Amino acid sequence: MMAYILAIDQGTTSSRAIVYDQNKKVICKAQRPLELCFPQPGWVEVDANVLWQTVAAVINEVILSPDIEPGQIKGIAITNQRETTVVWDKKTGNPIANAIVWQSRQTADIRKNLREAGKEELVKSKTGLPIDPYFSAGKIRFILDAVPGAQLRAARGDLLFGTVDTWLIWKLTGGKAHLTDYSNASRTMLFNIIEKRWDSELLALFNVPEKMLPEVCPSAGDFGIAAGGFLHGGKIAVRSVLGNQQAALFGQNCLQEGAAKATFGTGGFLLMNTGLKPIVSNKGLLTTIAWNLGGETVYALEGSFFTAGSGVNWLIDSVRLLDDPGQADRLAMSASEDDKVFFIPAVSGLGTPWWNDRVRGAFMGLTQAAGKAELARAVLESSVYQAETIFSLMQAESRIGLKEIKVDGGMVKSDFLLSFLSDILNIRIIRPVDYEATALGASLLAGIEADMWDYDTLRTENALTDKTFEPHMDAEERAARIKEWREAVAAIISYY
Numbered sequence: 001m002m003a004y005i006l007a008i009d010q011g012t013t014s015s016r017a018i019v020y021d022q023n024k025k026v027i028c029k030a031q032r033p034l035e036l037c038f039p040q041p042g043w044v045e046v047d048a049n050v051l052w053q054t055v056a057a058v059i060n061e062v063i064l065s066p067d068i069e070p071g072q073i074k075g076i077a078i079t080n081q082r083e084t085t086v087v088w089d090k091k092t093g094n095p096i097a098n099a100i101v102w103q104s105r106q107t108a109d110i111r112k113n114l115r116e117a118g119k120e121e122l123v124k125s126k127t128g129l130p131i132d133p134y135f136s137a138g139k140i141r142f143i144l145d146a147v148p149g150a151q152l153r154a155a156r157g158d159l160l161f162g163t164v165d166t167w168l169i170w171k172l173t174g175g176k177a178h179l180t181d182y183s184n185a186s187r188t189m190l191f192n193i194i195e196k197r198w199d200s201e202l203l204a205l206f207n208v209p210e211k212m213l214p215e216v217c218p219s220a221g222d223f224g225i226a227a228g229g230f231l232h233g234g235k236i237a238v239r240s241v242l243g244n245q246q247a248a249l250f251g252q253n254c255l256q257e258g259a260a261k262a263t264f265g266t267g268g269f270l271l272m273n274t275g276l277k278p279i280v281s282n283k284g285l286l287t288t289i290a291w292n293l294g295g296e297t298v299y300a301l302e303g304s305f306f307t308a309g310s311g312v313n314w315l316i317d318s319v320r321l322l323d324d325p326g327q328a329d330r331l332a333m334s335a336s337e338d339d340k341v342f343f344i345p346a347v348s349g350l351g352t353p354w355w356n357d358r359v360r361g362a363f364m365g366l367t368q369a370a371g372k373a374e375l376a377r378a379v380l381e382s383s384v385y386q387a388e389t390i391f392s393l394m395q396a397e398s399r400i401g402l403k404e405i406k407v408d409g410g411m412v413k414s415d416f417l418l419s420f421l422s423d424i425l426n427i428r429i430i431r432p433v434d435y436e437a438t439a440l441g442a443s444l445l446a447g448i449e450a451d452m453w454d455y456d457t458l459r460t461e462n463a464l465t466d467k468t469f470e471p472h473m474d475a476e477e478r479a480a481r482i483k484e485w486r487e488a489v490a491a492i493i494s495y496y
């Protein structure tokens with residue numbers, strides 16, 4: 001009898017449910033878009049109830065699929081957009097405000113005050129993270145300040161906080177479980193990644209009552225029993241939870257120390273498995289927990305940038321320059337090599353290694369000859385240049401010489417992007433057959449918990465490869481392009 005895992009992949013702009021069989025084959029899937037709110041420039045929010053409704057809808061759709069027998073689903077796996085912050089009433093289950101999305105920069109003043117107070121080193125030494133609006137702690141503080149009476153309600157234990165995984169577990173279990181995993185906890189800026197606990201000094205710094213916080217669990221284990229109308233009377237154990245970038249690392253079989261992957265989705269994320277000991281960066285990289293499994297905590301180095309696929313979406317939705325994402329790839333390949341246009345993708349600030357939320361986006365190098373093709377190419381290339389900055393730092397700080405990087409995310413459909421990535425990084429790029437690795441990674445963890453797969457066996461396997469890209473650019477041109485890009489970024493930063 002075939003066994004299945006139902007993966008919930010809750011992302012920034014959509015929610016998906018994917019059912020995998022024990023051969024890791026996708027049997028059925030469903031997807032719903034998720035609309036974001038932009039109440040002010042730089043602010044990004046989402047209605048947490050609407051988010052849940054999209055998740056319930058996709059679960060309902062796959063459960064009704066004729067391709068599976070719901071009783072053979074051995075577990076639910078959750079992978080989620082990280083840092084996005086939900087605060088809700090413990091009794092009613094209603095959010096007290098819109099959720100603040102990871103991209104949002106509305107907590108910049110909180111960051112500024114803490115940096116000016118000299119708290120940067122304290123926070124980084126405990127969490128592996130810089131003080132930045134990206135992470136959850138400032139978002140919690142913002143909501144508690146913005147909603148009248150919220151601080152008092154939180155102190156009484158009447159309010160709960162969760163990243164998206166915790167919110168989904170709460171809804172799936174009918175309010176019976178308030179839990180998260182190590183990977184998501186490590187993104188809150190409240191979790192001590194060395195001692196592996198909520199840190200009382202950080203809670204005091206942000207004035208966040210510990211009563212609000214979920215229990216932190218291993219990434220595979222008992223997260224409660226899902227039951228509700230979306231399961232049509234059925235009950236399924238929630239067996240794994242993993243933040244989306246860590247899930248992609250697992251799904252790409254980067255299970256050995258030194259293995260690395262790059263995700264190009266709404267944002268861009270490079271992660272390297274650093275094994276059982278955290279590497280503390282002095283160059284702006286993040287130290288984070290990859291997963292906790294079987295009593296062992298695996299760490300990762302991470303570099304993040306906020307604008308990747310969202311830059312292409314901006315060309316479609318706001319600028320009206322493109323009709324669809326595939327058009328960017330086609331135009332980029334037709335662009336003139338004589339027009340070197342750079343896009344500084346700081347529409348939501350700059351991430352690793354700058355951590356600068358004041359700077360704004362810009363095109364540089366425009367001439368009268370520059371047209372749609374050159375602008376589209378510049379936007380695609382900007383993700384590569386950001387990745388190169390992170391890649392160089394990662395190799396230097398880990399002292400691990402990478403020979404290849406596995407890629408995933410919606411943007412990696414673009415051969416232009418991956419060919420240019422290989423050229424600029426001067427390394428082999430591997431695109432797997434299943435390049436939506438987040439759902440697979442979380443499913444593998446759930447399957448380990450359900451005795452469908454063995455962790456030690458998975459460590460020896462490789463994901464099936466769709467296409468490999470090798471570098472062809474000569475060293476002189478590569479160095480010149482990187483130098484010009486870095487000078488362009490420096491010029492924009494100095495302007496702001």
